[in-house]
Amino acid sequence: MSDDDAQTGGTSPRKRADAQRNEQALLDAAAAVFVTSGVEAPVREIAAKADVGIGTIYRHFPTRADLIIAVYRHQVQACAEAGPALLASSGTPHAALAQWIDLFVDFLITKHGLAAALQSDNASFETLHAYFLDRLMPVCAELLDAAVAAGEIRRDLDAYRLLRGVGNLCIGVDGDSRYDARPMVGLLITGLLRSPPTN
Amino acid sequence: MSDDDAQTGGTSPRKRADAQRNEQALLDAAAAVFVTSGVEAPVREIAAKADVGIGTIYRHFPTRADLIIAVYRHQVQACAEAGPALLASSGTPHAALAQWIDLFVDFLITKHGLAAALQSDNASFETLHAYFLDRLMPVCAELLDAAVAAGEIRRDLDAYRLLRGVGNLCIGVDGDSRYDARPMVGLLITGLLRSPPTN
DNA sequence: AACAATACGGAGCGTTGTTCCGCTTTGCAA
DNA sequence: TTGCAAAGCGGAACAACGCTCCGTATTGTT
Numbered sequence: 001m002s003d004d005d006a007q008t009g010g011t012s013p014r015k016r017a018d019a020q021r022n023e024q025a026l027l028d029a030a031a032a033v034f035v036t037s038g039v040e041a042p043v044r045e046i047a048a049k050a051d052v053g054i055g056t057i058y059r060h061f062p063t064r065a066d067l068i069i070a071v072y073r074h075q076v077q078a079c080a081e082a083g084p085a086l087l088a089s090s091g092t093p094h095a096a097l098a099q100w101i102d103l104f105v106d107f108l109i110t111k112h113g114l115a116a117a118l119q120s121d122n123a124s125f126e127t128l129h130a131y132f133l134d135r136l137m138p139v140c141a142e143l144l145d146a147a148v149a150a151g152e153i154r155r156d157l158d159a160y161r162l163l164r165g166v167g168n169l170c171i172g173v174d175g176d177s178r179y180d181a182r183p184m185v186g187l188l189i190t191g192l193l194r195s196p197p198t199n
Numbered sequence: 200m201s202d203d204d205a206q207t208g209g210t211s212p213r214k215r216a217d218a219q220r221n222e223q224a225l226l227d228a229a230a231a232v233f234v235t236s237g238v239e240a241p242v243r244e245i246a247a248k249a250d251v252g253i254g255t256i257y258r259h260f261p262t263r264a265d266l267i268i269a270v271y272r273h274q275v276q277a278c279a280e281a282g283p284a285l286l287a288s289s290g291t292p293h294a295a296l297a298q299w300i301d302l303f304v305d306f307l308i309t310k311h312g313l314a315a316a317l318q319s320d321n322a323s324f325e326t327l328h329a330y331f332l333d334r335l336m337p338v339c340a341e342l343l344d345a346a347v348a349a350g351e352i353r354r355d356l357d358a359y360r361l362l363r364g365v366g367n368l369c370i371g372v373d374g375d376s377r378y379d380a381r382p383m384v385g386l387l388i389t390g391l392l393r394s395p396p397t398n
Numbered sequence: 399a400a401c402a403a404t405a406c407g408g409a410g411c412g413t414t415g416t417t418c419c420g421c422t423t424t425g426c427a428a
Numbered sequence: 429t430t431g432c433a434a435a436g437c438g439g440a441a442c443a444a445c446g447c448t449c450c451g452t453a454t455t456g457t458t
Contacts, residue, residue, distance in 0.1 A: 022405085214436095
């Protein structure tokens with residue numbers, strides 16, 4: 001079953017060869033451009049890099065969110081799947097949560113401008129926000145619940161707020177050597193503990 | 200001594216009457232537009248509201264940062280001055296810090312888009328970033344130092360990181376009823392304590 | 399080879415930031 | 429009051445961007 005069929009339920013007619021080529025070229029080009037110019041890079045720049053017209057990019061990826069999602073789909077999936085794995089392999093649920101959040105932070109800060117895009121009030125990014133929430137919130141909630149059930153952390157922070165907070169802390173990390181998101185997120189996670197370590 | 204002289208050292212020639220009128224009109228218009236459309240509202244919208252040409256706005260406020268700073272100058276000043284006052288009136292330095300951060304958060308979340316602008320990688324906002332840092336970092340550092348000296352909090356977070364983190368947590372609070380910046384910031388501040396309260 | 403379906407390209411529109419320069423207003427001096 | 433230089437004003441105009449639309453080209457099939 002092709003990746004495409006996975007979305008359309010297996011009944012979609014095959015795409016034309018040139019369409020497939022262009023879609024792949026666009027994905028490759030977008031991935032490259034996102035690295036150098038960030039996820040808000042001009043559409044024209046991506047189209048040029050893919051040697052494709054403006055119209056083609058909009059046909060394959062109607063909104064910018066669609067393109068970003070397509071580019072990072074696998075990494076988001078991997079992050080989501082790491083949750084249960086960490087829960088099984090880590091000593092405590094809180095440790096698993098901390099490690100998983102670390103993965104999430106690593107992902108975000110290596111994607112130039114993604115954290116900012118996630119909170120952008122631009123309407124076209126709502127889909128992106130929703131996608132990340134859809135994939136990661138259940139995982140985060142599971143880890144959070146496990147830690148609460150184990151009596152390790154306070155219960156007054158839900159998965160949504162936690163993810164948003166973490167995402168926010170990752171905004172604008174590029175080009176600011178004085179700021180590092182990781183310790184801030186660590187502070188947040190440590191702050192969740194019911195009996196924090198003396199420091 | 201006029202507000203203007205305060206900047207130019209008292210030797211500047213008086214501005215023309217129409218220039219003064221227009222500058223005030225622009226400040227009023229900008230303040231109003233910032234409330235409804237955010238601090239990134241189109242220049243033309245502000246100029247229109249002030250009944251002024253596009254050129255005039257650029258003459259008085261060459262960059263957007265200049266305009267934003269001029270509009271919020273007094274509030275930032277008030278926030279800065281509240282620091283020492285809170286330190287004197289509060290029971291503990293940590294309490295003073297918490298209250299001061301609260302003031303800062305209140306200021307940020309009531310200014311549509313300001314927190315986001317502060318971290319924007321747009322070059323024209325660097326000045327804004329610098330201005331806030333210049334005014335608020337010393338105050339924040341004083342409160343932080345006092346709390347550290349009193350043995351209340353850990354010393355591993357400097358004023359810059361704290362302000363950035365708090366600012367980041369305030370991004371995108373408008374139009375998201377599921378997220379509230381205050382508890383997140385509270386978590387951060389509580390997390391600073393060496394002997395956090397059992398919860 | 400002919401043809402219909404599919405996909406492509408990019409001209410073109412609307413929106414924004416920003417500059418530039420001919421014209422107007424102002425304040426002062428004669 | 430009037431004349432005039434300096435200061436200030438307005439908005440046309442240009443560039444960069446998102447996005448749409450439709451005439452043209454490509455593809456797969458008969």
